[in-house]
Amino acid sequence: MSKARTLAKDATVFGEKVTPLCTKCWRQQNTEGQLKIDERDREEQLLERCAQVGRGTASCTSPSSPMEANAFRVAGLILRSKFPDEASRLLAASQDYFDINPDELVETAEALRRSWVPGLPRFRDLLSVKLTQGAR
Template identity: 45%
Template sequence: MRSRDVEAALLSRCATVARERTGSALDQREANVFRLAAMVVQSSFPREAARLMQASEDYFAAHPSERLPAHDVVTRGWVTSLPRLHGRLSQTFRYQ
């Protein structure tokens, strides 16, 4: 899968989890992307950010060694860039 395809799939999962009260991260990649996504949109979309962060924290409670620094999330290609992540999520959340 190309990095943009991976990013699109993860953004879709972010949108789904941000809408649900009981969403959860399925793996390390999702948990780290949810955490990063929550941080970049928290001032504009606090409810969605809280849900993403909770899904991430639930995963890390069971897998604490899988939490990565933001830089590693970008380096692995799970997120293209933080400004792009913010822009794409803001657009998605604005039209939910």
């Protein structure tokens, strides 16, 4: 049985007080209600979201945050030569967000520093795999 399923109400996990999101989900909320997820899971969610928007299969292409908008922009820039259609969808989605919120655009180096995107070679390679798998 997973750790989250064994938590009834508030509990302490890895020294932090947490409340389960649900009995089926191992992800936890801390006492301030913020979702705590593993860095690799966050990366996987970002990759999946970028791939869906890039392929045009996302139900909503609008970025939900400055982090996501900047990640779409970076993904579009690093994928232009190998996946031009997907890159243009990602860049268009990010541009729509920045047209409304211009002060939330950051340089690529700043997005990397804030850990909004993985390292560029890793981001490009993992996203390329996701896009290639989706084309099958």
